[in-house]
Structures are given as C-alpha cells and as structure tokens.
Amino acid sequence: MTTRPVYLRIPGRAVGSRLVDNRELSGLTGTPSETIFRLTGIRTRAYAPFEDEVELAVRAAHDLFRRLPDLPRPDFLLAATTTPSSFIPSTAARISSRLYPDGGPPALDVGGSCSAFMTGIFTAKSLVASGSAGTILLVNTERKTGHVCPVHSPETALLFGDGASATWISADPSGPGPVFSLRDLRIGAAGRNASLITYTSDPKTGRKILSMDGPSLFRHAVRILAREIGTLLRDHGITPNEAGAFLLHQANGRILDGIATRLNLPPDRIPRTVSVYGNTSSASLGITLGDFLDKSPDPSPGPLVLGAIGGGITWGVGLLDPVRRGF
Numbered sequence: 001m002t003t004r005p006v007y008l009r010i011p012g013r014a015v016g017s018r019l020v021d022n023r024e025l026s027g028l029t030g031t032p033s034e035t036i037f038r039l040t041g042i043r044t045r046a047y048a049p050f051e052d053e054v055e056l057a058v059r060a061a062h063d064l065f066r067r068l069p070d071l072p073r074p075d076f077l078l079a080a081t082t083t084p085s086s087f088i089p090s091t092a093a094r095i096s097s098r099l100y101p102d103g104g105p106p107a108l109d110v111g112g113s114c115s116a117f118m119t120g121i122f123t124a125k126s127l128v129a130s131g132s133a134g135t136i137l138l139v140n141t142e143r144k145t146g147h148v149c150p151v152h153s154p155e156t157a158l159l160f161g162d163g164a165s166a167t168w169i170s171a172d173p174s175g176p177g178p179v180f181s182l183r184d185l186r187i188g189a190a191g192r193n194a195s196l197i198t199y200t201s202d203p204k205t206g207r208k209i210l211s212m213d214g215p216s217l218f219r220h221a222v223r224i225l226a227r228e229i230g231t232l233l234r235d236h237g238i239t240p241n242e243a244g245a246f247l248l249h250q251a252n253g254r255i256l257d258g259i260a261t262r263l264n265l266p267p268d269r270i271p272r273t274v275s276v277y278g279n280t281s282s283a284s285l286g287i288t289l290g291d292f293l294d295k296s297p298d299p300s301p302g303p304l305v306l307g308a309i310g311g312g313i314t315w316g317v318g319l320l321d322p323v324r325r326g327f
Contacts, residue, residue, distance in 0.1 A: 003129040006182045008121065008320060009168040009175070010293045011286040012064025014056050015277050016048030016145070016162035028150035029157060036158050041253015045161035045278025047145050053081045053164070057095045057141035060164035060283075064137075068175060071168060073100060075133035077107040078124060080116035080282045082311070083143045095139055105137075113197075114249055115187070115308035116140055116282035117165070118316025122185045124169040135170040142281040149202050149209045156210040159252055161278030165286025173323050178293050180320035183303060186232060187316040193220060197311040221255045221309045226262035228317045229307050236319065240265055242302050244322075245292060249308035250274035250284040259307075282310070 021044045022033035029036075037043060048056060057079065065071060077099075079092035086094070096104035112119030117140050124136040144160035173179045197212035225248065233240060240263050248256060248270055256270050271292040273284065280287060285308050304320040 004131065004171055006125045006128045007170055007173040007323065008180045008182055009068060010178050011290040012060045012062070012067060012166040013283070013287045013290045014059035014063060014164045015280070015287065016046035016051070016056070018047045018049060019044040019276070020047045025150065025158060029154040031154060031158065039252075039254065040158055041256070041272070041275055042159065042278050043275050045159070046163050046280065048143055048162035051143070051162075052085050053083050053091065053141040053143045054085065054094045054098060056143065056162060056164035057139045057166070058098045060141065060166040061095070061099055061137065061139060064166040064168060067177060068168060070175060072135060074105050074135045074137040076124070076127060076136045077105050077139070078110050078120050078136060079107065079139045079141065080110045080112060080120050081141050082113055082281055083147055091141070095141075112187070112282065112310055112314045112316070113312050114251065114279070114281045114284070114310025115314045115316050116310065117249075117285040118185065118306065118308045118318065119187055119314065121167065121169060121182065121318070122187050122316060125182050125185055128169060128171050134172070135168070138167045138169060140165050140282040140286055142283050144210070144279070144281055147208065147210050152202050152204065153200070153209050153211045155214050156212055159279040160210070161280045163277055163280035163283040163287055165283045165290065167286055179323040180304065181323050183319040183321050184232065184236065185316065185318040186228065187314070188228070189312050189314045191312065193313040194311070196220065196313065218255060218258070220313060221251055222258035222262060224313070224315055225307045225309050225317070226259050228315060229259075229263065229305060232317050232319065233305070238303065244302040244304045245296070246270045246305045246307065247285060247289050247292060248306075249310070250277070250288055251279055251309070
C-alpha cells in the first residue's frame with residue numbers, strides 16, 4: 001500500500017493554574033519534603049482546582065491555535081484522557097463541542113493511559129498516511145489530582161499533576177514554526193502487568209483513587225523503554241550520540257535517570273518538566289516536547305527520540321526528523 005509522509009507541529013499546552021510544592025504535600029502525606037524530591041525528582045506539581053479535563057483541553061488547543069493561527073478545521077479530533085468526567089458523551093465529543101460549536105469533525109477517544117500521546121500520534125499517522133485524513137488534532141488532557149488521595153494512596157499523590165497538550169498532525173508541512181516528520185512509531189502492550197497501576201476504593205469515602213506498585217512499575221518502565229528505544233535506534237542505524245534529545249514521558253525523575261543510565265546518556269539529553277509540573281500522565285510528553293522546542297527552537301540535527309510507558313502496561317517509542325526549525 002502506498003503511504004504518504006506525515007508531519008507533526010509543536011504542541012500547544014496548558015497546565016493547572018496552581019503549583020503544589022513538596023512542603024505542602026509533606027503536611028498531607030507525612031513524607032518529608034526532601035524525601036519526596038529524592039524519590040520522585042519533583043519539586044512542584046500542577047493543580048487545577050476549578051478546571052476539569054475538558055477545560056484544560058480547550059486551553060491547550062487555544063494555545064496551539066495562537067501559535068499556528070491559520071489552521072483549518074481538522075478532519076479528525078482524537079482525544080485521550082485517563083480522567084474522564086463522563087463516558088457518554090465521550091471526552092473527544094465534549095472537547096469538539098467547545099472548539100467547534102457550529103459543528104466539528106469526527107471525534108474519537110483513544111487509549112493508552114500515560115503512553116496515550118504515543119498511541120494517539122500512532123493512530124493519527126495511520127489515518128494521514130493512508131489518505132483517510134489530511135489533518136488531525138490530537139488532544140491529551142488529564143486532571144489526575146482529582147483521582148489521588150494523599151492519605152490512602154500517597155505514592156500517587158506525590159507524583160501526579162494536571163495538564164493538557166494539543167498536537168497538529170497532517171500531510172502538509174507548510175506553515176510557521178518547527179515541523180517534524182514522523183519517521184517511525186511503534187507501540188506495544190503487556191496486559192499481564194495491568195495490576196501494577198489501577199483504581200482502588202478509598203476506604204473512607206468509597207471513591208475511586210489511583211493505586212500503584214511503585215517499585216515494580218519503576219523496574220518495568222526503565223527496562224522496557226530502554227530496550228524499545230535501543231531497538232528502535234539500532235534498526236535505523238543510529239547511535240544514542242547521533243540522536244537529538246530524548247523526549248520521554250515524565251513519570252518521575254528516577255525513571256528518567258534509570259533510562260539515561262541504561263542508554264549511557266548524560267542527564268541533559270533527556271529534557272525534564274516533571275520537576276515543575278509533576279507527572280501529567282498522557283499530556284506530559286506533549287507538554288515536554290513543546291517546552292523543549294520553545295527553549296531550543298534549533299535543536300541538534302539528529303532525530304528527536306520519543307518514548308512513553310503507561311498503565312496497561314502500554315508503551316510507545318518513535319523518531320521525529322526535523323523538517324523546519326524555529327519560528
């Protein structure tokens with residue numbers, strides 16, 4: 001089957017308006033501030049006290065439209081969240097109704113938990129490359145703080161924050177701003193490890209809260225992402241030193257350190273936003289990519305490496321080749 005090139009533009013993003021620091025969380029969880037940073041690499045995490053996942057998504061999309069003001073209405077809207085306010089209507093439909101009140105494109109939810117940025121662009125690339133669509137808006141949006149409990153599940157309360165990203169994927173590289181071609185995207189899953197992060201019931205209120213087996217998740221995340229990134233690079237004849245930056249899901253700082261060690265990378269090759277915003281789940285990779293491109297509009301000539309892992313367990317890795325740099 002003949003396919004066509006697919007391009008990605010710098011993501012728009014939004015985060016919760018308040019930053020919760022470790023001292024405040026220490027008072028709620030009983031974990032000392034310095035211990036929180038040592039375990040997670042996080043100093044603050046974004047908190048949206050009044051916005052739900054749709055509000056965050058709309059803000060991220062408007063940030064994208066501000067950066068790329070001539071974008072047409074997309075052929076598809078894809079949305080991913082692990083914190084939906086409703087299942088009917090879908091999150092994608094609710095976002096579409098806000099962005100396109102006079103009638104929007106087909107709107108579909110995609111899954112993948114924290115790796116849903118990768119499953120989302122994998123789905124978008126398939127639609128665009130096949131000719132089924134020319135333009136796709138992918139929105140990843142999470143209000144994770146509403147799904148944690150600092151008393152009964154402190155291991156998740158220490159990590160998660162609220163944020164959203166909005167990414168434009170299309171067959172046309174024209175227009176302002178940095179543009180990258182999607183050279184290769186790969187996704188995977190291991191359902192046998194699904195219980196490592198899941199929902200449980202708060203014993204006091206009965207509401208659903210996130211719970212996880214942190215040590216096991218750490219080992220799986222480091223091993224799987226280092227393995228998959230290494231295989232991807234070898235298949236394309238690229239050494240880690242020849243690649244550009246490694247843009248990874250911001251699960252926590254220790255996981256990023258572990259992957260850097262396995263790939264023999266200096267820490268500064270893996271840009272970080274986790275220390276400021278916390279783990280914003282599926283939105284974290286888009287937020288980090290956008291932040292990196294804002295700060296480094298002319299990155300090194302090698303391909304950018306993407307990687308994410310999430311509940312399920314799911315994962316995805318990919319290569320972005322720069323087509324045009326800077327604004």
